[in-house]
Amino acid sequence: MIETVLNKLEQRLGGRVYARQRLGIETDHEAQIFGQGLTFFHIENWYSIHSVIRTLFKLTGLYWRGLANAARVQVRHNDIRFKRLPAEFDGFKLLHMSDFHADMNDGAMRRLEEILVGLSYDMCVLTGDYRGATFGPFDAALARMRPVLALIKRPVYGVLGNHDTIRMVPDLEAMGVRMLLNECEPITRAGARIYLAGIDDAHYFRVDNIEKAASAIPHQAFSLLLSHTPEIYRQAAHAGFDLLLSGHTHGGQICLPGSIPLTLDSILPRKFGAGAWRYHEMAGYTSVGVGSSIVTVRINCLPEITLHRLCRAEVTTAQ
Ligand SMILES: [Fe+2]
Numbered sequence: 001m002i003e004t005v006l007n008k009l010e011q012r013l014g015g016r017v018y019a020r021q022r023l024g025i026e027t028d029h030e031a032q033i034f035g036q037g038l039t040f041f042h043i044e045n046w047y048s049i050h051s052v053i054r055t056l057f058k059l060t061g062l063y064w065r066g067l068a069n070a071a072r073v074q075v076r077h078n079d080i081r082f083k084r085l086p087a088e089f090d091g092f093k094l095l096h097m098s099d100f101h102a103d104m105n106d107g108a109m110r111r112l113e114e115i116l117v118g119l120s121y122d123m124c125v126l127t128g129d130y131r132g133a134t135f136g137p138f139d140a141a142l143a144r145m146r147p148v149l150a151l152i153k154r155p156v157y158g159v160l161g162n163h164d165t166i167r168m169v170p171d172l173e174a175m176g177v178r179m180l181l182n183e184c185e186p187i188t189r190a191g192a193r194i195y196l197a198g199i200d201d202a203h204y205f206r207v208d209n210i211e212k213a214a215s216a217i218p219h220q221a222f223s224l225l226l227s228h229t230p231e232i233y234r235q236a237a238h239a240g241f242d243l244l245l246s247g248h249t250h251g252g253q254i255c256l257p258g259s260i261p262l263t264l265d266s267i268l269p270r271k272f273g274a275g276a277w278r279y280h281e282m283a284g285y286t287s288v289g290v291g292s293s294i295v296t297v298r299i300n301c302l303p304e305i306t307l308h309r310l311c312r313a314e315v316t317t318a319q
Contacts, residue, residue: 066297071107088192098247099289102144104132128161128228251288
């Protein structure tokens with residue numbers, strides 16, 4: 001079974017080491033969760049931790065409000081100015097969606113389907129976490145992604161998150177998503193060219209390879225990076241990327257009033273945990289995501305999809 005998947009991925013990726021690493025770590029992770037009798041009730045056991053948290057929410061009376069919030073997907077707008085954006089890309093609109101956890105967020109996915117119909121954009125990017133759990137079957141997540149992807153205008157690019165298995169890649173690509181697995185694609189418009197790169201998950205699997213993804217980008221070319229987690233902001237900025245789009249944090253998902261997260265599940269300055277930010281010359285955006293994980297509840301942190309508009313900053317030349 002693993003050999004068949006490996007052979008498929010080897011053809012897709014043009015190499016065996018990366019696919020072998022990713023699949024190997026996934027198998028170890030599943031064994032940790034399911035395998036050992038004595039640790040079956042470990043805190044990380046998906047089903048027990050879910051029901052404990054859900055019960056706690058029900059006891060506090062916040063559950064039903066949080067569940068309703070989890071389906072209230074907002075459209076956020078983010079205009080970003082760049083000095084070296086080619087003039088042909090001035091006004092280029094990117095639809096950015098993240099963290100679907102599609103098989104456990106039917107309410108949010110239905111709302112998303114309603115919203116998508118009326119949106120206009122030039123390109124769509126997905127920053128990972130299509131599956132609810134971090135292990136196990138992935139068919140239900142793909143089945144719930146299919147009708148959503150059918151509503152999205154092409155081209156669509158995506159990366160994997162820490163909840164995804166690399167075994168989902170052939171199906172996602174068959175649904176029209178060009179997955180960027182430490183890879184890069186040129187995007188052309190009216191003869192001008194920018195570069196879109198994407199890396200595999202850097203949070204848990206740590207099989208991200210920015211150097212490989214950036215290797216085909218010419219010096220001084222305008223470039224964007226998709227990464228599930230923003231935790232690689234330093235590596236991305238110093239590799240010369242102009243924009244980093246990411247998700248993973250869910251903006252905290254359960255926040256104190258004022259959108260103050262209890263946890264971001266990341267090693268990250270808090271200001272990079274949600275929305276627009278900057279680091280040196282690089283612009284960044286962390287989507288709080290479409291779906292919710294662990295429990296389908298959001299408090300003081302509504303789900304979102306984002307329309308980024310790339311704008312060319314006026315360059316004043318010295319007299
Ligand atoms: Fe997520």
